[in-house]
Amino acid sequence: MTLLVITTSDRGTEFAEAARHHAAGLDVRLWPDVGNPADIHAALAWLPPKGVLAMLPNLKLMVSVGAGVDHLLSDPGLPDVPLVRYVDPDLTGRMAEYVGLQVLFHQRRMAEFIELQRQSRWEYLPEPAANEVRVGIMGLGVMGRAAIDVLRPFGFQLRGWSRTPKAIDGVACFAGTGDLDTFLAETDILVCLLPATPDTRGLLDARLLAGLSRTGRSARLPGPVLINAGRGSLQVEADILGALNEQTLYAASLDVFEVEPLPQASPLWRHPRVVVTPHNAAESTADAIARYFIRQVRDMAEGRPLENLVDRSRGY
Amino acid sequence: MTLLVITTSDRGTEFAEAARHHAAGLDVRLWPDVGNPADIHAALAWLPPKGVLAMLPNLKLMVSVGAGVDHLLSDPGLPDVPLVRYVDPDLTGRMAEYVGLQVLFHQRRMAEFIELQRQSRWEYLPEPAANEVRVGIMGLGVMGRAAIDVLRPFGFQLRGWSRTPKAIDGVACFAGTGDLDTFLAETDILVCLLPATPDTRGLLDARLLAGLSRTGRSARLPGPVLINAGRGSLQVEADILGALNEQTLYAASLDVFEVEPLPQASPLWRHPRVVVTPHNAAESTADAIARYFIRQVRDMAEGRPLENLVDRSRGY
Numbered sequence: 001m002t003l004l005v006i007t008t009s010d011r012g013t014e015f016a017e018a019a020r021h022h023a024a025g026l027d028v029r030l031w032p033d034v035g036n037p038a039d040i041h042a043a044l045a046w047l048p049p050k051g052v053l054a055m056l057p058n059l060k061l062m063v064s065v066g067a068g069v070d071h072l073l074s075d076p077g078l079p080d081v082p083l084v085r086y087v088d089p090d091l092t093g094r095m096a097e098y099v100g101l102q103v104l105f106h107q108r109r110m111a112e113f114i115e116l117q118r119q120s121r122w123e124y125l126p127e128p129a130a131n132e133v134r135v136g137i138m139g140l141g142v143m144g145r146a147a148i149d150v151l152r153p154f155g156f157q158l159r160g161w162s163r164t165p166k167a168i169d170g171v172a173c174f175a176g177t178g179d180l181d182t183f184l185a186e187t188d189i190l191v192c193l194l195p196a197t198p199d200t201r202g203l204l205d206a207r208l209l210a211g212l213s214r215t216g217r218s219a220r221l222p223g224p225v226l227i228n229a230g231r232g233s234l235q236v237e238a239d240i241l242g243a244l245n246e247q248t249l250y251a252a253s254l255d256v257f258e259v260e261p262l263p264q265a266s267p268l269w270r271h272p273r274v275v276v277t278p279h280n281a282a283e284s285t286a287d288a289i290a291r292y293f294i295r296q297v298r299d300m301a302e303g304r305p306l307e308n309l310v311d312r313s314r315g316y
Numbered sequence: 317m318t319l320l321v322i323t324t325s326d327r328g329t330e331f332a333e334a335a336r337h338h339a340a341g342l343d344v345r346l347w348p349d350v351g352n353p354a355d356i357h358a359a360l361a362w363l364p365p366k367g368v369l370a371m372l373p374n375l376k377l378m379v380s381v382g383a384g385v386d387h388l389l390s391d392p393g394l395p396d397v398p399l400v401r402y403v404d405p406d407l408t409g410r411m412a413e414y415v416g417l418q419v420l421f422h423q424r425r426m427a428e429f430i431e432l433q434r435q436s437r438w439e440y441l442p443e444p445a446a447n448e449v450r451v452g453i454m455g456l457g458v459m460g461r462a463a464i465d466v467l468r469p470f471g472f473q474l475r476g477w478s479r480t481p482k483a484i485d486g487v488a489c490f491a492g493t494g495d496l497d498t499f500l501a502e503t504d505i506l507v508c509l510l511p512a513t514p515d516t517r518g519l520l521d522a523r524l525l526a527g528l529s530r531t532g533r534s535a536r537l538p539g540p541v542l543i544n545a546g547r548g549s550l551q552v553e554a555d556i557l558g559a560l561n562e563q564t565l566y567a568a569s570l571d572v573f574e575v576e577p578l579p580q581a582s583p584l585w586r587h588p589r590v591v592v593t594p595h596n597a598a599e600s601t602a603d604a605i606a607r608y609f610i611r612q613v614r615d616m617a618e619g620r621p622l623e624n625l626v627d628r629s630r631g632y
Contacts, residue, residue, distance in 0.1 A: 093445055093446060093471055094443075094445060096470065097423070097424060097445075097446055100416065100420055100470065101424055104416055104417035105417060105421070105426075107413070108414070108417055113593055113594075114430065114591070117585060117592045117593075120580050120585040120586070122576075122577035122578060122594045124594055124596055124599065125596075127410075129406060129413075129601075130413055131409065149469050150470055153412075153466045153468075153469060154409070154412065154413055154416065260438075264436050270436070275429075275433070277429055277433075278438045278439060278440055280440055280443070283440065
């Protein structure tokens with residue numbers, strides 16, 4: 001059994017070393033040092049170069065680093081072998097931390113307090129209590145549910161939206177395109193955790209942002225907030241900037257971007273009410289990723305069913 | 317029954333209006349328009365001018381805005397009538413939000429990410445997962461427990477310290493001076509919620525900070541963190557700045573200061589890893605404060621026992 005780690009990111013060595021550590025006895029290679037392509041049985045992939053996976057004739061399994069698989073499905077030559085998403089308590093927990101942090105950050109108007117601090121100004125701003133703020137989560141999979149679990153004890157009013165209907169205790173759930181406007185109209189802080197699929201491309205646009213928080217807005221939050229830790233292809237950055245500048249959007253936390261790394265020229269870097277992070281909302285450790293990869297490889301080798309298998313027609 | 321709102325802050329009018337709203341039929345006066353001092357039966361006080369409460373011969377009850385009563389006990393002429401602290405779900409919830417926000421902020425190295433953003437730099441920093449970080453809460457009263465309840469779902473390793481022994485599910489509890497060094501040595505993020513008393517004055521000094529996180533420090537957090545939302549008299553600001561500059565302390569979030577408002581000249585305003593907020597960690601609404609005040613007044617009038625009565629020998 002020979003494994004390949006394949007990535008165009010700078011984390012390849014780290015992933016390969018961790019995989020060797022957990023794969024006692026297995027041959028782990030790091031692209032581009034593939035050796036004989038026919039040797040490779042399973043690949044751990046993160047932003048792989050297009051076309052390379054198709055050149056591995058005996059590939060039986062692909063494991064994606066990260067919960068999103070758009071970086072793989074966008075390769076028209078992706079081989080037709082089982083593709084597994086990375087879903088792990090480490091990843092999920094980190095996403096919950098990110099969501100908790102960014103929701104609290106804007107509910108407590110921290111972008112403004114940081115700006116006041118920069119000016120050495122001691123000034124009160126009215127802040128809503130958590131129970132006065134409606135947080136809406138788009139995407140109610142493992143990560144959306146983990147986010148809900150950490151937000152609940154603060155007392156936020158929780159609501160959720162997903163493609164297909166879900167029921168979650170204490171959360172007002174909405175589903176499908178038909179419910180979207182109703183969901184948005186009563187959401188003050190929108191948290192997007194959706195995958196990149198043809199259906200979600202450009203979803204976070206001017207129209208969607210204009211629909212946020214139209215009824216019963218918390219008087220002490222200056223406007224609605226967007227938090228996107230899904231994928232950059234969901235957001236129309238020009239529309240987000242437009243809404244921020246017109247103040248129909250109060251603030252945003254963006255972890256993902258149309259182009260990554262976010263280009264130096266983007267005004268998002270310099271907007272006083274935007275928090276930019278380098279796609280690290282849920283960056284897992286190489287150790288946790290490698291453990292997961294090797295577990296999938298062993299499950300496959302021993303004929304156990306694979307978990308978190310991607311449905312390509314759905315896109316995740 | 318005649319009530320007095322007394323404060324040197326700029327929130328007096330707001331408090332008095334809210335008290336009138338909730339005190340249907342009662343006469344509510346706002347200092348300095350006291351009228352006949354003999355009329356006043358109960359006072360709602362926040363940073364009152366010293367000596368004035370002693371001039372009210374028929375005062376039967378004092379209610380403090382805020383959980384801390386040092387702003388009252390520091391008045392040598394404070395009349396010997398029952399003094400009640402403000403303890404309310406609104407206040408407690410806001411403190412829990414503040415603690416959750418500031419703990420996550422530093423665990424996720426946000427001060428550094430904000431600095432990177434300012435420089436338009438897309439750069440990863442290793443961050444510990446919540447379950448790799450030991451958060452120690454000093455003060456296990458109502459607010460400390462509320463903070464624990466919101467931190468727990470993230471998976472932080474929780475520990476607590478209090479004057480007298482306490483037992484809290486899933487929290488390693490330490491008590492008294494004898495346990496302090498042990499508690500500090502295994503704390504990465506210290507959250508101080510202690511009241512200002514003669515015993516706590518200057519507690520957060522160089523010696524205490526040097527004792528933090530000495531054993532098994534999380535490799536991915538650059539150093540220990542101090543969060544103080546107790547009282548400014550607890551902290552020695554020169555020592556905190558010294559520890560930050562020597563990098564024995566990684567970062568701090570301070571909501572309270574030796575002198576408030578924090579003087580313009582303080583280097584704390586401009587330190588890149590310090591978050592300064594204007595004593596608003598748990599700033600309650602006038603409405604919630606007035607409701608509480610009027611409830612205490614009615615309890616007293618109808619002979620019910622008073623809640624949250626201050627023990628002056630203890631200082632809170």
